[in-house]
Amino acid sequence: MPGDAVRASLRTQRSEEEKIVATTVPLVRVAAVPSAHPYVTAVADPAGVRLLADPPPPGVPAGQWWPPQVLLPEWLEAHAAEFDLVHVHFGIESYTADELALTVAALERLGKPLVYTVHDLENPQLSSQDAHRAGLAVLAHAADELITLTASAADEVAAITGRTATVVAHPTLLGEAERPAGTAHDTVRVGVHLRDLRPNIDGVATTATLVRAIADLRAQGARIEGVVRMNERVRDEEAAASIVLLAEGCDGVRIERGPRQDDDELAAWLADLDACLLPYRHGTQSGWAELCYDLAVPVVGTRVGHMAAQHPTDFHTFDLGEPLSLERAVIDATSPAWSVPGSRRRTAEIERRRTERLRELEHVRHAHVEVYRRVLARELAA
Structure with missing residues (x-):
């Protein structure tokens, strides 16, 4: 494959450079x-x-x-x-x-x-x-x-x-490691990982906005689901309880709680998404946006810091508390021009990005x- 040839060339060039520098x-x-x-x-x-x-x-x-x-x-x-x-x-x-x-x-x-x-x-x-x-x-x-x-x-x-x-x-x-391309499914899956609810994550407002947006889109006939994941151990148990209550009984939204994921588990979880929702109330730049770019998963995020400048073509903005803005961002992020998990197109795009x-x-x-x-x-x- 062309990507393999490029990586082999880079390794050879790097080996020679290291000998000279050393x-x-x-x-x-x-x-x-x-x-x-x-x-x-x-x-x-x-x-x-x-x-x-x-x-x-x-x-x-x-x-x-x-x-x-x-x-x-x-x-x-x-x-x-x-x-x-x-x-x-x-x-x-x-x-x-x-x-x-x-x-x-x-x-x-x-x-x-x-x-x-x-x-x-x-x-x-x-x-x-x-x-x-x-x-x-x-x-x-x-x-x-x-x-x-x-x-x-x-x-x-x-x-x-x-x-x-x-x-x-x-x-x-991710270095030269293989990237997961996700598993095919018959719905548009929008996921948000709230991790341990650290101070810059607005888990309650993000979940509330997602629940309303998913309900509206499903009412319009969209085959879409939302996934909200949290760690078992969080910094704000009251907020975690509110998040669970927000999603209870909401068709198309589910809550996942489990141990903190290691790097491979996190990459596999993200790879199964059609779009990843970032839940930040403040911040500057995002390592998650970088990982999503590596995995060819489009990002939907709030207008905070400079995250949108990291990979502008992959970043779609919304406003917390404004479900219509989230609906528009999700529709834009998951348009037919984009790839879906488990597809040849997604695999090819991941490979192209790995070389880049x-x-x-x-x-x-x-x-x-x-x-x-x-x-x-x-x-x-x-």
């Missing part, structure tokens, strides 16, 4: 915050970057990286000889703006550059954004370079901080190495 340029040692995160490991070019392992915080379960120890001045002082720069992605909510200012001061004393990827102009783990914005301001002011994922997010970063961010797209996190995304991943990794080299060169010249 013998001429030392790896950049990056203390990432965090290191053990799928996005962070994906963008780290193995030919040019070595990620330090996350230092384990005292007294937390094995594998937990937060609160990130790399941001502690005492850790930076003790381990300065082990890294070339710090790259912050997530986890700044663990510390106050004043504490982050101490982190910045320690890096300045040590002559270690700071790179900050502004994933979250609004933190999805928080309801009030005041503390997050204060911490963001500290890091954005001090960082040697800023990165963000879309041009529109970069515009907002510039408006808020006065700084220019390098735009580097969110890459696939593997090329993009190479560019993303190269862009990160370029940023690292720039800040290190400036540090040496200072």
Whole structure:
């Protein structure tokens, strides 16, 4: 297949590049915050970057990286000889703006550059954004370079901080793995995954809007169903109970509750959808939108943050509390021009995108190495 040939060519080219780089340029040692995160490991070019392992915080379960120890001045002082720069992605909510200012001061004393990827102009783990914005301001002011994922997010970063961010797209996190194409079914299936009902997910309003939209579409003769999934353990049991009540007795809408899905289970669940509904009340960019793109599942989402800018042709907007807007978005997303689960067309589109995304991943990794080299060169010249 053409896609297989392209991937083989990329692997051969990459192998040769790695040999050259390994013998001429030392790896950049990056203390990432965090290191053990799928996005962070994906963008780290193995030919040019070595990620330090996350230092384990005292007294937390094995594998937990937060609160990130790399941001502690005492850790930076003790381990300065082990890294070339710090790259912050997530986890700044663990510390106050004043504490982050101490982190910045320690890096300045040590002559270690700071790179900050502004994933979250609004933190999805928080309801009030005041503390997050204060911490963001500290890091954005001090960082040697800023990165963000879309041009529109970069515009907002510039408006808020006065700084220019390098735009580097969110890459696939699936690597070369096979993608599921879903199972064929005789209805249009619209699914929303509320996960553990974290603060930026409006599960009640999203479910209420979906229930009304499904009822209206079915009344018009559409063969359509809605699926609402939640984890067994959620952060807001009262909201979970309300969500269950909203869907009770509603023809065409069902609630699923189960253990947190692993990556393969989640991909398989998404692949069975004709459209995926994103339930966000606030946010900036979405890893779910990226996974849906990989699986050729169109996204229906609210007008928050910069999610629509990630893959505009796959994103269809609606307003919470406005079922008519959701109906229109679903009709648009599932038009005959689109592919359906389990079809040859869906399989072919997934394969096309896999080839495209593997090329993009190479560019993303190269862009990160370029940023690292720039800040290190400036540090040496200072």
